[in-house]
Amino acid sequence: MSIQHTVVFRLAHAPGSSEEAEFLADARAALTSIPGVEDFRINRQVSPKSDLAHQFTMLFADDAAYQAYNDHPTHVSFVAERWVPEVAEFQEYDFVEA
Numbered sequence: 001m002s003i004q005h006t007v008v009f010r011l012a013h014a015p016g017s018s019e020e021a022e023f024l025a026d027a028r029a030a031l032t033s034i035p036g037v038e039d040f041r042i043n044r045q046v047s048p049k050s051d052l053a054h055q056f057t058m059l060f061a062d063d064a065a066y067q068a069y070n071d072h073p074t075h076v077s078f079v080a081e082r083w084v085p086e087v088a089e090f091q092e093y094d095f096v097e098a
Contacts, residue, residue: 001096003060005069008045008052009090015053023086027056030078036065052089066094 013019024042032040043055060066069075 001062003063003066004057004095005060005066006055006057006093006095007090008050008055008093010052010088011054012086012088019086023082024054026082027078030074030082031056031058034069034072034074036060036069052091 011020011023013023028040028042031037038059038061040056040058043057045053045055060069
């Protein structure tokens with residue numbers, strides 16, 4: 001059963017800033033390099049109902065692939081070095097087909 005992993009977040013950086021662009025580009029490069037990550041997408045919020053401005057979404061073939069991603073040194077490093085200091089607020093959702 002595949003898992004869709006999604007995080008919706010607001011950066012500490014100003015919208016449209018070079019820091020925002022760099023974070024998103026670095027996230028794409030780092031996270032897509034991890035084996036098992038499929039269909040990685042970065043989306044931008046267009047509704048004024050939420051101040052969480054961005055979304056990362058990706059698919060994993062199964063729970064083993066998802067757990068391997070969570071434990072992968074690239075993911076662990078990205079979270080510690082970039083996510084924690086640069087993300088002001090987030091929500092995380094993991095879905096399987098109903």
